[in-house]
Amino acid sequence: MEYIREGFIGAIQLIASLDADMMEIILLSLFVSGTAVLIAVVSGIPLGVLLGTHDFPGKGAILRVIYTLMSMPPVICGLFVFLILMRRGPLGQYQLNYTPTAMVIVQTLLVVPIVVGLTYNLVRDRAPIVHKLGLTLGGGRFSNLRLLIYETRFGLVAALVSGFGRAISEVGAVMIVGGNITGKTRVMTTYIAELKTMGDYSRAIAIGLTLLTISFIVNAVLYNLQRREDK
Numbered sequence: 549m550e551y552i553r554e555g556f557i558g559a560i561q562l563i564a565s566l567d568a569d570m571m572e573i574i575l576l577s578l579f580v581s582g583t584a585v586l587i588a589v590v591s592g593i594p595l596g597v598l599l600g601t602h603d604f605p606g607k608g609a610i611l612r613v614i615y616t617l618m619s620m621p622p623v624i625c626g627l628f629v630f631l632i633l634m635r636r637g638p639l640g641q642y643q644l645n646y647t648p649t650a651m652v653i654v655q656t657l658l659v660v661p662i663v664v665g666l667t668y669n670l671v672r673d674r675a676p677i678v679h680k681l682g683l684t685l686g687g688g689r690f691s692n693l694r695l696l697i698y699e700t701r702f703g704l705v706a707a708l709v710s711g712f713g714r715a716i717s718e719v720g721a722v723m724i725v726g727g728n729i730t731g732k733t734r735v736m737t738t739y740i741a742e743l744k745t746m747g748d749y750s751r752a753i754a755i756g757l758t759l760l761t762i763s764f765i766v767n768a769v770l771y772n773l774q775r776r777e778d779k
Contacts, residue, residue, distance in 0.1 A: 558750025559757060570751070574758055577735040580648055580722070581715035584655035588663040588711050593704060596667025597696070601675050611668070617661035622654075626721030629654045633725065646733055650725040655718060659711035666707035670700050702773045709770040716762060 562570060599607065599614075631637055633645045633653075644650045678696045697704070719737040726733035728742060736759045743752035 552749075555749035555753050559753035562751060562754040563757065567754075570754060570758070572731070573734050573736055573739050573755070576648065576733075577716060577737075577759075578762075580651045580735060581655060581712055583652045584659050584715045585708055585712045587652075587656045588659045589708060592660045592663030592711075593667050593707075596664045596707075597671050597693075599664070599668045600671025601696070614661050614665050614668070617657075618665045620658070620661070621720075622658055622718050623720035623724065625657050626654050626724035629657065629721070630725050645725060646727040646729060648726070648733060651722045651733060651735070654721045654725050655715040658718065658721065659715050662711045662714055663707050666710060667704060670703040670707070671696065674700050706770050706773045709766055709773070713763060713766050713770075716759070716766070 599611065629650060630645060633639050633642070633650055635643070644653070675696060678692060678699055681695065717737060719741060722733075722735055723738050723741070726735070726738065728734050728738040734742075736755050740752050740755050740759070743749070743755070
C-alpha cells in the first residue's frame with residue numbers, strides 16, 4: 549500500500565503547487581465542456597420548450613430520436629463526428645479533427661439531447677398549470693412564456709448542470725476526435741487514462757481529485773436546486 553500513500557502525497561503536492569501543465573489541462577477541460585453547455589442553452593432549451601408546449605405532426609418521432617440520443621454511447625458519437633470531420637469526410641476541408649473545436653462539437657451533440665429531453669419533460673408537466681395561471685392574470689403569449697420560464701427556472705438549471713456533468717466526465721468521444729495531444733487537446737479524463745498507462749499515479753490521482761471536486765460541486769448545485777424546487 550506504500551505506493552498508494554506516496555501517490556496521494558505526490559498528488560496533494562501537485563495540486564498545492566498549481567502545476568502549470570495541470571492547470572492548462574483543467575482550463576481546457578472547463579472551456580470545452582462549458583462551451584458545449586452554452587450551445588446547449590441556446591439550442592436545447594428553446595427546442596425543449598417548443599416540444600413541451602406545442603403539438604404538431606412528427607412530434608412523436610422527434611421525441612423518440614431525442615430519447616435515443618440521450619442514451620447514445622459516447623464512442624459512437626465520437627466515431628460519427630470523426631468520420632464527418634476527417635479529410636475525406638463532408639467537412640474535411642476545415643481540418644477540425646484533433647482540435648478543441650471537434651471536442652466541443654462532440655460534447656455538444658452529447659449534451660443537447662439531455663437538455664432538450666429534460667426541458668421537455670419539465671415544461672410538459674408545468675405548461676398547463678402556467679397557461680391557466682396566465683389566462684387568469686390576463687397575460688399574452690409572450691407573458692405566459694416568460695412566466696413558464698420563471699416557474700421552471702430551477703429545473704432548467706438542473707438540466708444544464710446534468711449536461712455539464714455528462715460533458716466534463718466524457719472520455720471515449722473526446723479521445724477519438726481530440727487525440728489527447730499534449731498542449732492542444734489533452735483534457736482531464738483522457739490525461740488520467742494516459743497517466744494510468746504510464747504509471748504516473750501521483751499526477752493521475754491529482755487530476756482525478758480535481759475532476760472529482762468539480763463533479764462534487766456540480767452535483768451539489770444540482771441537489772440544492774432540486775431541494776429549492778421541492779419547497
